[in-house]
Amino acid sequence: MANPKxxxxxxxxxxxxxxxxxxxxxxxxxxxxxxxxxxLPHRACPKCGYYKGQKLFEAEE
Ligand SMILES: [Zn+2]
Known part of the structure; x- marks a missing residue:
């Protein structure tokens, strides 16, 4: 049986x-x-639609 060293x-x-x-x-x-x-990290902001300084989509109010 494998055992930790x-x-x-x-x-x-x-x-x-x-x-x-x-x-x-x-x-x-x-x-x-x-x-x-x-x-969430690595996701565009759901509120304003920005990710990495770029606007990816128009934010819904
Ligand atoms: Zn935002």
């Missing part, structure tokens, strides 16, 4: 879990540089 130290294990928990609590959201609205 070295046991992960308590601090290593715990710091990994801490990252995971913070990701669960606040999943990745970035704010739009144009209007400041929270948006």
């Amino acid at each position: 070295r046991k992960l130290s308590r601090s290593k294990r715990d710091s990994r879990r801490a990252q995971w928990i913070s990701k669960l609590k606040n999943p990745n959201f970035s704010s739009c540089p144009n209007c400041g609205e929270t948006k």
Whole structure:
């Protein structure tokens, strides 16, 4: 049976879990540089339609 060569130290294990928990609590959201609205990363802002400084579509009100 495959076994890990070295046991992960308590601090290593715990710091990994801490990252995971913070990701669960606040999943990745970035704010739009144009209007400041929270948006998904690598997606155009749903409010103003801007992505990477370019207007991709007209925003719906
Ligand atoms: Zn925006």
